[in-house]
Amino acid sequence: QVQLVESGGGVVQPGRSLRLSCAASGFIFSTYGIHWVRQAPGKGLEWVTLIWNDGSNKYYADSVKGRFTISRDDSKNTVSLQMDSLRVEDTAVYYCARAYCGGGRCYEPNYWGQGTRVTVSS
């Protein structure tokens, strides 16, 4: 069955870095892009970034552009999110979600992981 498992969350000081991972199984990984979506405590969902199935395109929310970097390793069916220069406002649960890609675009999240919690605090 389809599985997405996030890891790497934790408590980190402002200005430091953290690397999240999303391990995928149960589907043809190379067919799907991967979104990251976050949810601050008590708040709604915020889209963060997307990497296409072939890694050719990456998109970021303005709030993380220049600080976060998404990458994928198809040999390990894994997507990573490198988060640098972390801010208090990056505190959230981070979800990865797969998205079907085809016809020159990727689509909406259609299956979600359970999330990993990131707390940025001094």
Added chain:
Amino acid sequence: DIQMTQSPSSLSASVGDRVTITCRASQDINNKLAWFQQRPGKAPKSLIYGASTLQSGVPSKFSGTGSGTDFTLTISSLQPEDFATYYCQQYERYPLTFGGGTKVEI
């Protein structure tokens, strides 16, 4: 950026009720509209894509309609497991954007 406005932000309903949630985009999104359900403490679950197509395994009590900028999610005959927060999202243009959510409460 495309703004997504959901209404209401919360509603009270009873088991068996039919409820409708509205989502409005700040510009035409070519039906690139998805709906998600999030139960408390849980990950979101995908319900609908393309404004009206149910994801695999989603019961038919959920339905989506709309086009252009105005969309609705309808849940017929609410059951206890349907009490949750619902979000719309446009995926026509980057950055993808979510509505603020609608909490469906008893």
